[in-house]
Amino acid sequence: MAEKVIKKDFFMNYRSIPIQYCFSSDFEDYKECIVNYKNISVLYYQFHASSDHTMVVADGCADIQFCCDQDNVSSTIWGSVLTPQHIKFNAGKTYYGIRLSTSVSRRLSFFHYSELINTGVSLSGLNCFGKELSEKIALAQNFKKRILLTQQWLTAFGFFEPQKMDFIDHSINKILEDRGNMKISALAEYIGSSERLIRDKFTNAVGMSPKQYSRIVRFQSLIELILFDGRHKLLSLNDLISSSYYDESHLSKEVKFFADMTPKQFIKETSNVVIRRNTIASSLY
Incomplete structure (x- = not known):
């Protein structure tokens, strides 16, 4: 019985996605949506960078952000900060991102998550899938289409496959x-x-x-x-x-x-x- 309770609670908390409130307060047209899949949940979000920076706070999660600029395609995977930090954006551009729970973040197959603390690296530079996805995200016309593209990419990397708990x-x-x-x-x-x-x-x-x-x-x-x-x-x-x-x-x-x-x-x-x-x-x- 105890094992079943643990698994149920884990499944619920596995869906827990922290908040970066400054994305909403400092930028325009901020929107987000959590999609609950069978095994994990993912927070998808989008905003218009009306300034060139904002503050991020500690959340224990990985964020993958895409600059939706067809002339300057870029993507960055960020680890959690431990203390508040200001990060830069290209003012006037639309950004799309995904946030993964701590349990999912630590299982990133293309990067050791602990090496991402307080830093970010180019997703396009990690693998060809990252570069291809960045280009498709930049060309996509709206938030919903970007979510669908990301789902396909996450599927290719096995994000939705059941994981054995440790x-x-x-x-x-x-x-x-x-x-x-x-x-x-x-x-x-x-x-x-x-x-x-x-x-x-x-x-x-x-x-x-x-x-x-x-x-x-x-x-x-x-x-x-x-x-x-x-x-x-x-x-x-x-x-x-x-x-x-x-x-x-x-x-x-x-x-x-x-x-x-x-x-x-x-x-x-x-x-x-x-x-x-x-x-x-x-x-x-």
């Missing part, structure tokens, strides 16, 4: 389930392994320690609380503290680390962000 997947799942609040000692006991082995294997697979990842999950839970749960009410500091943090000092430290703001500044910055996260199910794969 203890890293179970660790990621448990961290997500507890919203980043489980101590590593308790995680080790749950998994049935030593803390040292979990730290070493997790860091090698994900590019960060389970403790770092837990902090990111807590911070992303905070973003979700403000953008989705708190959309129709004015949240207080107590609301944020009670969500995942011990006290105001702990909250302030974490928000400063991940967003370079005070909690009050963070609430003000994000409370006006509107993201309509459409979710659909696909039976194609």
Whole structure:
């Protein structure tokens, strides 16, 4: 019975895709859609870069972004940042991207995900499929057609094939389930392994320690609380503290680390962000 519960919870959390709120706040015509396939979920998004840069925050995920410019085709695969960073875009161009959950990101067959932390590399330079896809994405006329093209590419790389769970997947799942609040000692006991082995294997697979990842999950839970749960009410500091943090000092430290703001500044910055996260199910794969 316990095994079935774990698998069910894993399947649900496997679909968890974090938020990059600045794509919506800093750019125009931002849209996104999560497609739930049989085994994984993928977040597809698109925006018009009305400025030449924006800030990205830690999310533990890989993003693949395409500049939809027929005269300057380019694509970049980004790993998660650990602290807020500004990345550059070509102002006036449309960008299309996909975001993969942590469990899916770490299984990228064409690049070791842990080597992507705090950096990005050209997808076109990795393989001929990446270059071909970039050109097709640039020529596609709308968001829907770009999603269909990407699905074909993901299929060719076996993204939709069932994957056997390992203890890293179970660790990621448990961290997500507890919203980043489980101590590593308790995680080790749950998994049935030593803390040292979990730290070493997790860091090698994900590019960060389970403790770092837990902090990111807590911070992303905070973003979700403000953008989705708190959309129709004015949240207080107590609301944020009670969500995942011990006290105001702990909250302030974490928000400063991940967003370079005070909690009050963070609430003000994000409370006006509107993201309509459409979710659909696909039976194609």
